[in-house]
Amino acid sequence: MAISVFDLFKIGVGPSSSHTVGPMRAGALFVQGLRERGDLAQVRRIEVRLYGSLSATGVGHGTDNATIMGLMGEWPDAIDPTQIAPRIAQLRETNVLQLDSQLPIEFVWARDMLLLDENLPYHPNAMTLVAEGEAGELHRDTYYSVGGGFVVDAAQAASGVLDADQTVLPYDFNSAAELLRLCKQNDLRVSQLMMANEKVWRSEAEIRAGLLKLWQAMQECVNNGLKYEGTLPGGLNVRRRAAKLHRSLQELGKPNVIGSTMSAMEWVNLFALAVNEENAAGGRMVTAPTNGAAGIIPAVLHYYMRFSDVVDESNVVDFFLGAAAVGILCKKNASISGAEVGCQGEVGSACAMAAAGLAEVLGATPAQLENAAEIALEHNLGLTCDPVGGLVQVPCIERNAIAAVKAINAVQMALRGDGEHFISLDQVIRTMRDTGADMHDKYKETSRGGLAVSAIEC
Numbered sequence: 432m433a434i435s436v437f438d439l440f441k442i443g444v445g446p447s448s449s450h451t452v453g454p455m456r457a458g459a460l461f462v463q464g465l466r467e468r469g470d471l472a473q474v475r476r477i478e479v480r481l482y483g484s485l486s487a488t489g490v491g492h493g494t495d496n497a498t499i500m501g502l503m504g505e506w507p508d509a510i511d512p513t514q515i516a517p518r519i520a521q522l523r524e525t526n527v528l529q530l531d532s533q534l535p536i537e538f539v540w541a542r543d544m545l546l547l548d549e550n551l552p553y554h555p556n557a558m559t560l561v562a563e564g565e566a567g568e569l570h571r572d573t574y575y576s577v578g579g580g581f582v583v584d585a586a587q588a589a590s591g592v593l594d595a596d597q598t599v600l601p602y603d604f605n606s607a608a609e610l611l612r613l614c615k616q617n618d619l620r621v622s623q624l625m626m627a628n629e630k631v632w633r634s635e636a637e638i639r640a641g642l643l644k645l646w647q648a649m650q651e652c653v654n655n656g657l658k659y660e661g662t663l664p665g666g667l668n669v670r671r672r673a674a675k676l677h678r679s680l681q682e683l684g685k686p687n688v689i690g691s692t693m694s695a696m697e698w699v700n701l702f703a704l705a706v707n708e709e710n711a712a713g714g715r716m717v718t719a720p721t722n723g724a725a726g727i728i729p730a731v732l733h734y735y736m737r738f739s740d741v742v743d744e745s746n747v748v749d750f751f752l753g754a755a756a757v758g759i760l761c762k763k764n765a766s767i768s769g770a771e772v773g774c775q776g777e778v779g780s781a782c783a784m785a786a787a788g789l790a791e792v793l794g795a796t797p798a799q800l801e802n803a804a805e806i807a808l809e810h811n812l813g814l815t816c817d818p819v820g821g822l823v824q825v826p827c828i829e830r831n832a833i834a835a836v837k838a839i840n841a842v843q844m845a846l847r848g849d850g851e852h853f854i855s856l857d858q859v860i861r862t863m864r865d866t867g868a869d870m871h872d873k874y875k876e877t878s879r880g881g882l883a884v885s886a887i888e889c
């Protein structure tokens with residue numbers, strides 16, 4: 432399986448990569464298939480069946496709405512997030528779905544949007560889409576949203592190929608040990624090795640431009656998050672805090688050096704809160720590597736870019752590439768999906784990726800980078816996914832701020848050493864996988880355990 436940095440970082444919409452971005456992609460892929468097979472004009476009815484975690488927490492995550500937008504032909508990286516609510520409201524009022532934005536068909540929400548208390552094989556985030564014509568069923572397909580906005584269809588899942596990209600990379604690695612060996616043998620930094628791999632898909636100029644576009648989107652997301660106040664949607668009445676905190680910090684003034692001051696950590700908190708509040712509000716996002724954990728990497732990158740003395744765009748590129756190397760290891764050897772392994776796979780992976788990115792731009796050796804990622808991930812092991820009300824708000828928003836600070840601390844500790852350490856990153860990733868396998872389903876994005884239950888009981 433070949434994974435690109437652009438698979439791990441994608442422009443999309445909130446609040447969830449697996450429950451919003453993935454389902455929208457699934458809907459759009461289904462319609463694309465109907466169009467390509469010449470079936471589109473014959474469709475008279477569409478049925479959406481949501482299973483497992485998509486059903487359990489799908490309404491809170493906007494899975495139903497996102498799937499419909501996909502069926503309207505919208506893609507997560509291009510849709511205007513502000514248009515989702517009015518278009519859904521219109522559909523519900525008229526019972527008319529504009530399939531692929533061109534074919535009006537009847538869609539009765541209560542009849543055609545089914546939230547089923549069942550699981551399908553292969554993955555807990557599953558959905559089946561059925562298209563019917565005058566004479567009966569035209570086509571159906573099942574999709575699995577496997578985390579981070581990745582979607583595979585039933586055929587890919589059945590063949591065991593959960594990622595279709597079998598591209599051969601010049602420096603392919605399946606473990607941190609292999610990554611370190613390749614860096615040493617070829618005298619490469621982690622970002623240099625990653626750039627060589629990425630050039631299989633795109634030119635260096637395209638890679639740099641694409642990564643800077645992601646950085647731009649992250650900055651816009653933070654700025655939007657600092658603009659809005661009030662409560663977040665969904666009914667929990669969670670107040671947005673970033674705008675107020677921003678005003679307080681501006682009064683204090685920014686710390687003048689990158690360092691371990693308390694006030695610098697407050698800015699890190701601020702960047703993460705801004706992103707995750709914007710995500711919870713369904714705004715424009717960069718999935719990094721999921722939406723629930725999307726605040727950690729931008730918070731650490733903002734911290735570095737704003738408070739370092741000498742920075743330029745090449746640092747942004749190197750940060751993303753260093754972070755992606757660790758994201759690839761987490762995805763290949765465990766999971767970045769909360770529905771599969773709990774929050775350790777989302778926030779834990781993002782924390783380790785942020786640590787790797789920061790270590791890379793601070794000049795860490797590959798061994799120190801691996802150490803930083805290992806420390807960051809190790810101290811997220813066992814973290815469950817228990818969002819209150821199925822919304823990506825509590826504990827998700829604060830959890831990102833805490834993890835961003837943890838990533839910075841992990842880098843500080845790793846840079847004080849020479850890369851030698853007791854537990855390897857590979858061992859920690861394996862532990863995350865095994866812990867996730869042992870974790871009860873109620874702690875894996877079903878909102879049936881943990882805080883999700885305690886908060887309701889109180």
Ligand code: SF4
Pocket residue numbers: 723724769773774775777778815816817818822823824826827830876
């Ligand atoms: S608890 Fe963690 S994994 Fe679960 S929705 Fe929140 S951020 Fe995602």
